[in-house]
Amino acid sequence: AQTVTQSQPEMSVQEAETVTLSCTYDTSESNYYLFWYKQPPSRQMILVIRQEAYKQQNATENRFSVNFQKAAKSFSLKISDSQLGDTAMYFCAFMKLTGNQFYFGTGTSLTVIP
Amino acid sequence: DAGVIQSPRHEVTEMGQEVTLRCKPISGHDYLFWYRQTMMRGLELLIYFNNNVPIDDSGMPEDRFSAKMPNASFSTLKIQPSEPRDSAVYFCASIGLVDTEAFFGQGTRLTVV
Numbered sequence: 001a002q003t004v005t006q007s008q009p010e011m012s013v014q015e016a017e018t019v020t021l022s023c024t025y026d027t028s029e030s031n032y033y034l035f036w037y038k039q040p041p042s043r044q045m046i047l048v049i050r051q052e053a054y055k056q057q058n059a060t061e062n063r064f065s066v067n068f069q070k071a072a073k074s075f076s077l078k079i080s081d082s083q084l085g086d087t088a089m090y091f092c093a094f095m096k097l098t099g100n101q102f103y104f105g106t107g108t109s110l111t112v113i114p
Numbered sequence: 115d116a117g118v119i120q121s122p123r124h125e126v127t128e129m130g131q132e133v134t135l136r137c138k139p140i141s142g143h144d145y146l147f148w149y150r151q152t153m154m155r156g157l158e159l160l161i162y163f164n165n166n167v168p169i170d171d172s173g174m175p176e177d178r179f180s181a182k183m184p185n186a187s188f189s190t191l192k193i194q195p196s197e198p199r200d201s202a203v204y205f206c207a208s209i210g211l212v213d214t215e216a217f218f219g220q221g222t223r224l225t226v227v
Contacts, residue, residue, distance in 0.1 A: 033214050043203065045218035052214075091157060095216070100145045100209050101170065102216050106156030 002027045004094050006105035013082045014113050020067075021077045021108050023092030029053075034068065035093040036077045039107070040085075048090070051075065082112045120206050120219035127226055132194040135222045137206030138187055145209040147216065148181055148191050152202045163189065196226045 003026045013019035025034070036048040051059045051068050058066050063083075067076045079086055092105040119138040127133050139146045147162040161171040166183045174181070178197070183189040193200055203223050207216040 035215070043221050043223075045205065045207075045216075047215050050214060093216075095214070100164075101159070101162060102147060102207070102209075103159065104149070104157035 002029070002094050002096065002101070002103045004092050004103050004105040006092050006108050008108045009106070010109045010111070012111040012113055013079075015082055015084060017082055018078060018080045019082055019110065021079075021090055021092075021110065023075045023077070023105055025073050025075065025092070025094050025103075027073070027094065027096075029096055029098075031097050033095040033097070034066075034075045035095065036064070036066070037091045037093055037104075038086075039089040039091065040087070045091075049077065079110075084112050084114060086110060087112045118206055118208050118217050118219035120204075120222050122222060123220060124223045125225070127196055127224070129197055129226055130195045131226075132192065133196045133200075133224060133226075135191040135204050135206075135224070137189045137191070137219060139189070139206070139208030140210070140217055141187065143208035143210045143213070143217075145211075146183060146189050147205075147207045147209075148189070149205040149207065150202045151205060151221070157205070160191070193224075196224075198226045201225050 005024045032053045034051045038046045038048045049061045049064050063080045065078045089107045091107045094103045121136045148160040149157045151157050160173045161181045163183045181191045203221045205221045206219045
């Protein structure tokens with residue numbers, strides 16, 4: 001079975017500062033995808049960033065980047081130059097390539113303080 | 115495509131009543147997932163379908179919960195009878211065969227009083 005763990009239920013960061021959200025996972029799969037989804041108060045689930053497990057290079061999307069450590073099964077999200085619009089719940093997710101099952105962590109509520 | 119469409123957006127019902135949540139996946143997507151979101155447990159996978167066939171329903175909490183996918187463009191999640199502890203946001207998501215991203219609906223906020 002796959003599990004995704006987010007050990008930080010809540011975090012806060014000053015506007016324009018950098019914050020890192022943690023995620024660990026457990027799987028016996030060798031090939032998979034990892035994701036960070038953002039859920040603002042509107043409730044919509046928005047894909048922030050995606051990482052293929054077979055790629056060693058860490059994914060980046062503008063102010064968002066990940067630190068993917070496959071051996072340690074760690075997948076943290078770094079948000080640089082935090083903006084008020086980044087305030088949201090952030091979910092780490094794992095997807096098996098066989099069967100396309102998606103597993104989510106319990107989420108981290110991030111508040112950007114002006 | 116309009117994306118994954120869920121209805122209703124909000125549902126308030128009395129304990130013991132039957133509740134039916136609906137989902138229309140993105141056209142052409144082969145996988146459909148039902149999730150339940152609560153503060154305590156986050157996003158729990160309830161069940162998922164591949165080509166309209168239920169593949170894994172191990173996340174369905176009790177026999178009171180059932181899900182169907184009669185065709186590629188429609189799925190339902192039914193709770194009968196509903197209980198206050200079923201109150202949550204229920205999400206539907208779909209993925210295409212070659213996609214590497216799950217597309218979510220807006221969710222249904224269910225309140226059982």
